Amino acid sequence: MSKALLAIQGVKTEFRLGRARALQAVQGVDLSISAGEIVGLVGESGSGKSVLALSMLRLVQPPGQITDGHILFDGEDVMQMSARALSAWRGRDVGMIFQQPQSCLNPVKRIGWQVAEPLLRHEKIGRKAAWAAAIDLLRAVGIPAPEEKVLAYPHELSGGQAQRVMIAIALALKPRLLIADEPTTALDVTIQAQILELLSERCRTLGTSLLLVTHDLGVVARIADRVAVMYAGRIVEEGPVEAMLTAPSHPYTKGLIAAAPQLGQAQGGRLKDIPGAIPDLSRPYAGCAFAPRCELRQSLSLKACDNAQPAPTTVGSAHTVRCFGAAGSIQSEMRVTS
Template sequence: MSEATPMLEVRGLRTQFGTGAGAVRAVNGVDLAINPGEVLGIVGESGCGKTVLALSILRLIDAPGRIVAGQVLFEGTDVLAMRPRALTALRGRDIAMIFQQPKASLDPLMRIGSQIAEPLRLRGGRSRAEAWREAVELLGAVGIPNPEEKARAYPHEISGGQAQRVMIAIALALRPRLLIADEPTTALDVTVQAQILELLRERCRVLGTALVLVTHDIGVVAQMADRVAVMYAGRVVENGKVADILGQPAHPYTRGLLRSAPVMGAVQARLREIPGGIPDLTRPLSGCAFAPRCEARQQAGAARCDSQAPPSFLPRAGWQARCWLQAGAPQAQPAPEAWA
């Protein structure tokens, strides 16, 4: 596969959840791509669809949720069309995921070492002794002290930071080509957070693994990612190189996220919040989903913002923004259907 060819392409992905009030459009027409060895950050407020997108890539959506449209192409093969056996083989071996709550994802009745050794034995072809030895080595590689001893511990006997490291060890055990990390540093103190991020960066560099990093933390994206996709109301509203988007964001929502983040060393009486809340995703939206909260609505043209969903404009090559403020940009892609 050529280095210029994306490892993963998400095309027009839509995931919905049935409720008594109607279908919640949690992911509503997402297009993304990630190249081999690249780190892609996915950022946005809680409820914007980041986690549902990550789970949809691996078809881990349970009822009442369902993927209703789109493609997820991994090295040209549509994951959404795979038969169950092929999908099972793909998970862990080619694409692995670190879940948001590590202790809830670990089996409380299995020793830590056994949980790492199991995929090595069942899917990696190792003997029990070989799998256990590699499990201990992986615990050491992810920075767990006394790995031989910790391998025999149960999940309730380790800290939250250590549980996160164990999840990373499990995810990396079969050397996947793509790793999806969903809020891997949530609820960790800043010291452990820095260690986890450095660990992810180093292991991905050593293994040549591409990383999709799902987070609400702009600082983590700035530190880790090559490119960033900003999500709002189930859609990607801005997508491009980290330096471009964080240095000169083209979408008002991205600017709001940046202003609401604390700045180290700065004295701030109060953080600036984005007024309002995300729209009701069970209701069709005829215009821009961010328009009711947007400080630039009048500047962009309020009537158009309220009635027409913006297409993807290109402020610069490789940089997309769904905002009518960019109507004078060099190129706009064909307008999508309304956010319905």
């Protein structure tokens, strides 16, 4: 794999809940994204995906704060950037797309100017050239009759079209990295996959790296190079998409895949069908956060699961897992002997 474009190491992000308590949303995450790579970030609700995505761009708002770790972008230390450097970096090199496109668009400004705005601000081009570029950008994201749609206002667009416009805006300056946090959740289910395919196609064409936060493992299977699975603030498994989907190692990843009907691996079900819930992230726990829900722990009776954090173990090429019981990482002394 080529050199990382974005590399985060040991990142911890918490929300202070009072003087003595804090919710540990991200609990020491290492993750890297190479140039041109598409990484899927999956995990059930509350696992910390959005907070991690915001942390990567230093966009976490108080009472949230990054308390530890490093964020390197093309070798540059993002944690040390001044407010000015940070805002230039966010405007130019990285972009983010959120769930609700309509709320990110200015309701009283024509679409064309909203698409042209980053070009006018960052590229030395005139209004006429920016307007023409906006038409091209709208065409590239599949907006029909872009010459007319540039004149439209956001309320005249469907949800899918608004998200296409957001993609056009986010990619107008050809950023090197785009973070998309469940960008289609608010859309009609029939067009969600279409929009995600469009997003990946545009990123591939432009050579933009993409971190895609999604619940849709079927889409991840089709478009991602790599997948990271998050649970209770940690990445519990990470690897190439094919290995992750055909030979998952962590019991939680296995559960997610078994519960994804579109992959044809199991009969029906959704993520919430894994019995139990994510632990309260404001209460410290000694062992693996998944242990209380883990079938493997129950069947293997591994002492360590309740007492220590599993370190990453390599289970394949560029494929790591944090599980005491996963293939290749069982340590016999950890078994309960009775």
